[in-house]
Amino acid sequence: xxxxxxxxxxxxxxxxxxxxxxxxxxxxxxxxxxxxxxxxxxxxxxxxxxxxxxxxxxxxxxxxxxxxxxxxxxxxxxxxxxxxxxxxxxxxxxxxxxxxxxxxxxxxxxx
Amino acid sequence: xxxxxxxxxxxxxxxxxxxxxxxxxxxxxxxxxxxxxxxxxxxxxxxxxxxxxxxxxxxxxxxxxxxxxxxxxxxxxxxxxxxxxxxxxxxxxxxxxxxxxxxxxxxxxxx
Numbered sequence: 001x002x003x004x005x006x007x008x009x010x011x012x013x014x015x016x017x018x019x020x021x022x023x024x025x026x027x028x029x030x031x032x033x034x035x036x037x038x039x040x041x042x043x044x045x046x047x048x049x050x051x052x053x054x055x056x057x058x059x060x061x062x063x064x065x066x067x068x069x070x071x072x073x074x075x076x077x078x079x080x081x082x083x084x085x086x087x088x089x090x091x092x093x094x095x096x097x098x099x100x101x102x103x104x105x106x107x108x109x110x111x
Numbered sequence: 112x113x114x115x116x117x118x119x120x121x122x123x124x125x126x127x128x129x130x131x132x133x134x135x136x137x138x139x140x141x142x143x144x145x146x147x148x149x150x151x152x153x154x155x156x157x158x159x160x161x162x163x164x165x166x167x168x169x170x171x172x173x174x175x176x177x178x179x180x181x182x183x184x185x186x187x188x189x190x191x192x193x194x195x196x197x198x199x200x201x202x203x204x205x206x207x208x209x210x211x212x213x214x215x216x217x218x219x220x221x222x
Contacts, residue, residue, distance in 0.1 A: 033208065042115070042199055042212030043155070056209045090154055097208045099145065100201075102154040 002027060004093045004103035012109045013081050021076040021106045025093030031055075032074040033100060034066060035090040043090055049074050050096055078108075086110045114138060115202050117213035124194075124220050130187040132216050134200030137181070144176055144183045145201040148194075149215065155199055158185070190220045 005024045013019050025032050031050045035043035045058035049068035068074045072093075078085055086109050092100035114137045124130040136144075143162050147155035161167045161174040161183065173186040183202075187194055197215040204211055 031208065033210070035210075035212075040214070042214045043210075045209050045211070048208060056205075056207050058209070088154075092210075094208060097203070099157060099160050100208065100210060101157060102147075105154045 004091060004101055006089075006091050006103040006106050008106060009104070010107045010109075012111065014111050015081055015083060017081050017110075018077065018079045019081060019108060021078075021089050021091075021108075022073065023076070023091030023093075023103055024073045025091075026101055029093040029095060029101075030072050031094045031096050031098075032068060032072065033092045033094070034074070034076045035092065036060070037088040037090055037105075039087075046076070081110045083110050114204070114211045115200055115213040117198075117200050117216045119214060120217040120219075122216055122218045124187075124190045124218060126190060126192060126220055126222050128190055130190050130194065130218050130220070132185045132187075132198050132200075132218070133182060134184065134202075134213055135182045136200075136202045136204075136211070138202070138204040138211075139178075139181060141178075141181075141202045141204045143203040144174070145203070145210070146172075146174060146183075146185045147199040147201060149197045149199055151196075158198075187218070190218075192220050192222060194218060195220045 033048040034046040037043040047057040146158040200213040
């Protein structure tokens, strides 16, 4: 039984560029949450997708957007990258309101 | 005031001793609580969840919840060098699975 997968593992971009990160949830899970974790900090909630809709959103600007597909996989898009967007981006899958299981993360570096 | 607070550490624990980690939260309506372990450069992995006041034991780990005092703790018995990691406390404050994380407590188990 495959766990949560994310791609790519690492990514280097320059300021102003756009990036797309991908996540496939654990088998049987239908809810995907995205988090940003800066160095030395706890994960910060970006948003959550359920039934292909954004169900909740944290305090992140509109430059952060997402999508969920019918197979429950999800994408996180970040436009107009800033240096401060450099972080570990984590995807967590779950059933609605249930325990969240994290993928390995994508390390984004913005130069 | 941060919504979930943890001592950042590092908490130095001799091998074989008990490590005690604390977490306080601000939202009195919070219903579910989680402890995750995160090794350096890796993603968080679930240790345990707790929903009711009292203690919950799982192997060498015991979670304790006191909703009246708004704190949750984690005890690690017979600490091993492999327990050296950052421990994240997460609180689900609403019915939609928007987890709030503390900044984490770094634990160092010394042989």
